[in-house]
């Protein structure tokens with residue numbers, strides 16, 4: 021026997037008791053909702069997204085009922101518009117994306133052998149934002165004010181307040197709010213994958229699911245912000261009358277299409293890749309072998325992510341862009357078929373080479389691949405511009421997009437549901453019901469959407485509430501409607517299966533005999549995530565590492581205890597997963613929920629034009645965030661280091677580029693910078709579209725060069741002082757650091773004044789023309805960021821004075837320096853653009 | 862790990878130094894990033910010329926040069942990656958948790974991405990070189 025202390029059962033029992041105590045969820049009918057453990061939050065998240073999916077499905081059924089026969093009048097045209105808009109928007113924003121985040125929030129900690137992801141409170145905040153925003157948007161249909169402009173909300177119909185009502189605001193503001201929570205989740209997932217892997221899990225041993233999640237989360241970071249920028253412009257037009265998309269005043273509706281589809285196309289892959297990630301876990305398990313071509317899969321994921329950003333214009337083939345532009349995007353669209361095909365071949369090859377165990381989840385995998393491939397083929401067809409000119413805005417497109425989404429998102433998720441249900445509940449779902457449901461879904465999807473190819477080619481346009489009998493597509497539509505009921509029956513069977521689950525017996529641990537870490541989970545789940553954080557030496561540790569499960573369970577790996585009564589997990593290095601820190605995680609707290617409510621109130625009150633109340637909400641939100649940061653981050657630990665077992669001691673506090681907080685700041689700023697480039701893109705876009713941009717005349721003359729240059733100079737001064745504060749603080753010159761922070765805040769505030777002075781003094785009138793409007797927007801964006809910079813500098817100063825930041829424990833100042841780097845970049849771009857660009861000065 | 866690679870005199874050359882390069886997640890995305898830059902360059906240049914000058918860019922040779930530069934960078938990073946995939950050391954199948962296997966993994970992935978990016982750049986270049994008007 022070894023001399024290992026863990027041999028003592030009493031010790032192990034005591035450790036378990038301590039862990040249980042620390043990770044215990046709060047109780048009480050209200051307080052149980054203040055838990056921040058990702059295990060819990062992930063489950064709520066998943067259920068909520070599933071609920072929205074069912075709701076959006078019901079809307080689709082009503083649409084199909086209306087379209088069953090020609091010249092039907094079940095619903096009015098106005099209602100029909102609301103139905104398809106809400107259906108599409110909910111499926112994309114309230115189901116597909118959040119579902120991926122929800123599932124990942126549950127799976128990732130398990131998969132990475134972590135106690136939890138690095139920012140559990142952030143996840144909770146994201147969840148509450150999602151719930152509030154989702155209920156707000158979807159509830160609108162009961163008041164007959166649901167958005168009705170299609171899920172892409174093309175202006176000018178949607179921006180003109182005489183043609184569209186509250187619905188458009190609800191779409192913009194409600195969904196912007198949800199986008200915020202998507203970006204929050206992306207930050208959590210990226211930092212989780214990069215920094216919270218177990219020791220030894222180098223990049224080349226990472227489970228493929230984690231690779232995909234990393235890639236998809238990075239895609240969210242670059243795809244969502246342009247839409248947020250578009251939303252900003254959109255609401256400025258609707259609420260303030262700034263004419264960004266108004267042709268008569270120099271605006272251009274095509275700008276919206278660009279910003280929307282720079283988001284919208286990658287979105288398709290954002291919802292597709294996670295499902296492929298589920299395949300990458302399911303296929304090896306049932307092929308009973310390692311997945312073939314690990315680097316090929318990584319190639320495919322990364323390659324798809326890149327290429328998918330070069331495709332957006334294929335949604336704009338009919339807007340009259342030059343053919344040569346269309347050709348570039350057509351080429352990229354065809355190229356993306358390569359990596360997509362590679363992934364599918366890797367799965368087929370693995371199944372071929374393995375000893376296949378034919379199971380229900382695998383049935384879903386193969387079935388959905390079949391459907392997806394058909395959708396992929398019609399995708400290649402519509403990527404060819406001349407074909408698209410024929411098929412655009414017909415039911416052919418509806419058929420294509422549903423083949424892709426049903427085969428690439430929905431059915432894979434059902435497969436994942438059957439596969440991972442035992443992980444969440446400890447119980448298997450019924451194989452018999454599962455297979456029955458599968459055949460209903462498979463037949464239903466094909467019967468619904470295959471005829472649409474023909475109804476489209478025969479001339480049935482999208483988004484029509486009815487069609488004339490003479491068109492001769494009545495039969496095809498009836499078939500589609502019957503198919504949709506078959507499909508719905510399949511979904512109903514799945515729901516029945518889920519409902520029966522509580523009455524079923526517990527299944528054995530790791531029922532599929534999988535090899536990856538997440539299957540360490542025990543049927544009688546504990547909330548601590550993992551008993552001890554393992555040392556990883558293989559891609560399939562349960563299969564390959566000797567006595568792996570036993571060692572984890574007996575706490576023989578790292579961090580088997582919670583001596584100080586704190587929730588903790590291990591932070592490791594990005595490439596090689598060398599342990600670098602024990603990080604303390606936020607426990608249950610009501611702050612995330614309250615912050616989400618406060619932020620939600622800002623968006624919702626703005627929708628109803630209650631600007632003063634919204635302002636109050638904004639101030640409360642700011643206060644909540646500061647309180648949250650003050651009490652919950654960069655806490656100075658009671659001791660420097662703690663042992664995690666096996667003679668390894670790790671620090672409890674680190675700062676700078678190896679800390680998870682620094683990464684979170686960096687990643688958030690990438691998203692912020694991307695949104696900003698969306699606005700800058702707007703400026704230059706208008707310049708390419710108009711001979712006389714920038715124009716001149718009363719209310720149109722640019723801000724000149726003087727004030728923008730002053731603003732730039734003080735912004736850069738604020739940036740340099742922050743860097744100075746970081747350096748002096750590090751060298752122990754605390755007084756100097758405080759002075760520099762105070763001066764930096766003064767500079768940031770001065771930058772607000774100087775920035776606004778330019779357009780103010782030259783009398784730029786934003787309602788007059790798009791040029792003043794976009795200049796004001798850039799300036800407001802930049803000065804608002806200067807304001808946030810000032811708040812951060814003052815916050816850090818206060819931390820220093822309160823003794824919560826010292827030369828050694830300096831995470832606060834290091835993190836705000838990251839912010840300031842991006843701030844400086846923003847200032848350079850904005851002020852150079854508005855002050856120095858030819859014609860502006 | 863230095864001492865794991867054979868240190869014969871013929872090994873000490875350029876290739877040897879390439880193998881010692883630090884590969885990271887950033888080097889992995891060099892080839893596709895080159896594709897992205899080339900793509901944006903082609904698209905924006907044509908779009909701006911057509912909108913502002915009303916004519917296809919005058920220096921079409923710039924497309925040829927740009928494409929050649931892009932392909933050269935991709936080939937270079939692919940070649941470095943290829944050398945690194947041949948880092949001597951661990952036995953096949955190279956999926957262990959060692960330094961060399963991790964290096965090889967990043968190298969293989971970079972190599973594959975270089976291949977994909979190479980093709981994708983050609984895809985973009987073809988229309989730029991074949992179609993030469995703004996309609």
Ligand code: HEM
Pocket residue numbers: 077080081083084104105107108109111112115116169170171172418422425426429430468482483484504507508
């Ligand atoms: C059986 C299941 C489904 C049925 C019967 C169905 C049916 C429909 C119908 C009838 C439309 C309206 C077409 C039109 O008039 O333009 C539509 C649009 C759409 N659907 Fe579905 N759908 C289903 C599932 C899904 C799923 C799972 C997703 C995404 C994950 C999705 C995303 C969309 C989108 C984005 C639109 C476009 C909305 C717009 O034009 O603004 N659908 N669907």
Ligand SMILES: [Cu+2]
Pocket residue numbers: 284285288331332334335
């Ligand atoms: Cu697309």
